[in-house]
Amino acid sequence: MTTPIYYVNAEPHLGHAYTTIIGDAFTRWHRLLGDDVKFRTGTDEHGLKIQQAADAAGMSPQEFTDSIAPKFSHAWDRLNIAYDDFIRTTEPRHVAAVQELLQRCYDAGDIELDVFEGKYCVACEEYYSDDELVDGLCPIHRRPVEYFEEENYFFRLSRFQDRLLDWYAKHPTAMKPEHRGNEALGLIRGGLRDFSISRTSIDWGVPLPWDPTHVAYVWFDALTNYLAATGFGDPDRDYTEWWPADYHLIGKDILRQHCVYWPAMLMSAGVDLPKGWAIGGWLLSGGEKMSKTSGNTVKPLDLIEDVGLDGFRYYVLADTPYGADGDFTYEGLVGRYNADLANNLGNLVARVATVVDRKCGGVGPAPDPASTLAAAAATAVADTTTHWDNVQPSRALEATWQLIRATNAHLEQNEPWKAEPGPAVDAVLGDALEALRIIAILASPAIPDTAQQVWERIGMPGAVADQRLPAATTWGQYASGAPVVKGASLFPRIAS
Numbered sequence: 001m002t003t004p005i006y007y008v009n010a011e012p013h014l015g016h017a018y019t020t021i022i023g024d025a026f027t028r029w030h031r032l033l034g035d036d037v038k039f040r041t042g043t044d045e046h047g048l049k050i051q052q053a054a055d056a057a058g059m060s061p062q063e064f065t066d067s068i069a070p071k072f073s074h075a076w077d078r079l080n081i082a083y084d085d086f087i088r089t090t091e092p093r094h095v096a097a098v099q100e101l102l103q104r105c106y107d108a109g110d111i112e113l114d115v116f117e118g119k120y121c122v123a124c125e126e127y128y129s130d131d132e133l134v135d136g137l138c139p140i141h142r143r144p145v146e147y148f149e150e151e152n153y154f155f156r157l158s159r160f161q162d163r164l165l166d167w168y169a170k171h172p173t174a175m176k177p178e179h180r181g182n183e184a185l186g187l188i189r190g191g192l193r194d195f196s197i198s199r200t201s202i203d204w205g206v207p208l209p210w211d212p213t214h215v216a217y218v219w220f221d222a223l224t225n226y227l228a229a230t231g232f233g234d235p236d237r238d239y240t241e242w243w244p245a246d247y248h249l250i251g252k253d254i255l256r257q258h259c260v261y262w263p264a265m266l267m268s269a270g271v272d273l274p275k276g277w278a279i280g281g282w283l284l285s286g287g288e289k290m291s292k293t294s295g296n297t298v299k300p301l302d303l304i305e306d307v308g309l310d311g312f313r314y315y316v317l318a319d320t321p322y323g324a325d326g327d328f329t330y331e332g333l334v335g336r337y338n339a340d341l342a343n344n345l346g347n348l349v350a351r352v353a354t355v356v357d358r359k360c361g362g363v364g365p366a367p368d369p370a371s372t373l374a375a376a377a378a379t380a381v382a383d384t385t386t387h388w389d390n391v392q393p394s395r396a397l398e399a400t401w402q403l404i405r406a407t408n409a410h411l412e413q414n415e416p417w418k419a420e421p422g423p424a425v426d427a428v429l430g431d432a433l434e435a436l437r438i439i440a441i442l443a444s445p446a447i448p449d450t451a452q453q454v455w456e457r458i459g460m461p462g463a464v465a466d467q468r469l470p471a472a473t474t475w476g477q478y479a480s481g482a483p484v485v486k487g488a489s490l491f492p493r494i495a496s
């Protein structure tokens, strides 16, 4: 599982955190399924944009990237991102992989010298034809483009149209969600232009192995990180142990490079294609893509101080259907926190612990094997699983939260707090504890710390992350007799 590698011209912002948190939760979900997952992220450190940012900061590019890259790994640590590898494109293992891939494409005859002439957006590190520009400006950044003319090596992308269409026809669900996949197919059907893969005008990059007067174009360089992380280019490693990747998580702005350029480069080099791409929309702020260039970025770590780590993670995962654009507002963040976490999950946990304390002496009773909640739990497990399979975290969490709502309703219907202690009260509370056990497992990819706290408060031993699906989520496994702990409020309400 991979995230994009982030440009180090800016510090990590909510837009970067968005894809990374989704990758993390998706990784954790697959670990619950028992899959052996490697999750890798990293930083994109070469190219004109970084060189310009370093110049502006009065530093060498290497000094500059060395100063920013740790801010990303630090942010991911604070956001509880379970990454196994953090690759920087300035590392020797990456440089070796880029040179290996270039050489293979060159040997295959798909890289040739030609003259490049055209418009280039430095913020995108991408070329545009006149008809793609909007009022003469970059369609994404709305900034002036630069005119370039130089002798470059070109990758003969135009030769790959049929091969790409054939491959996608044979792998119709490789790109998710479907409407984003269709955009990529549209780009391919619209005709493919060769693209320049080298530069002589800058030297901050990886030299071409057969002609070191050129450095590799930053996208050829950056995409290869996915292979570099598997040991490609290292004669002592078998990169196919971890390649092909199961999922590249990307934003819609980098669809062309990932779903058109990258598979063609791999085909040329004789390397297997990734098995899947999950393509997200943008988080907008004031209606625009959050980016350094637009000056409307939100620092993710500031938000943790307000709604807690899991409050923030939950919002990012739950608020926007993956693939669509979402609009970040502070009111939206607090509103969702109060509704789903404080009022629903937090309230349920507090209520169950309080009533178990009062009516059952603080010891959890057994659930009713024939409880009406069992069906709600089975539905929640099935739907949560389907939505994670489709890389739809917001829908997966909605399905999990249905069980929270059903459990709150079950308690309200039976009102155990009003009844005398006895078997009837025990059964209702046992049901609620069993539902909480299943909820903790299902919610753990999104809110790992909170899920573990719920797990411990209801008296379950060990780590919730060590549970395995589907066996762990069948109804009736809550063992009676464990101490149920009240504890402080998991999600105190925030005044809005």
Ligand code: MSP
Binding pocket: 003, 004, 005, 006, 007, 014, 015, 016, 018, 019, 044, 222, 223, 224, 225, 250, 251, 252, 253, 254, 281, 282, 283, 284, 289, 290, 291
């Ligand atoms: N370095 C390239 C990616 C190379 S991958 C081989 C790059 N970097 S980036 O830092 O500009 O953006 C990386 C990813 O972050 C993109 O997929 C982009 O969509 C995502 N996001 C950046 N800002 C975003 C939002 N405001 N909202 C959602 N995702 C955003 O592109």
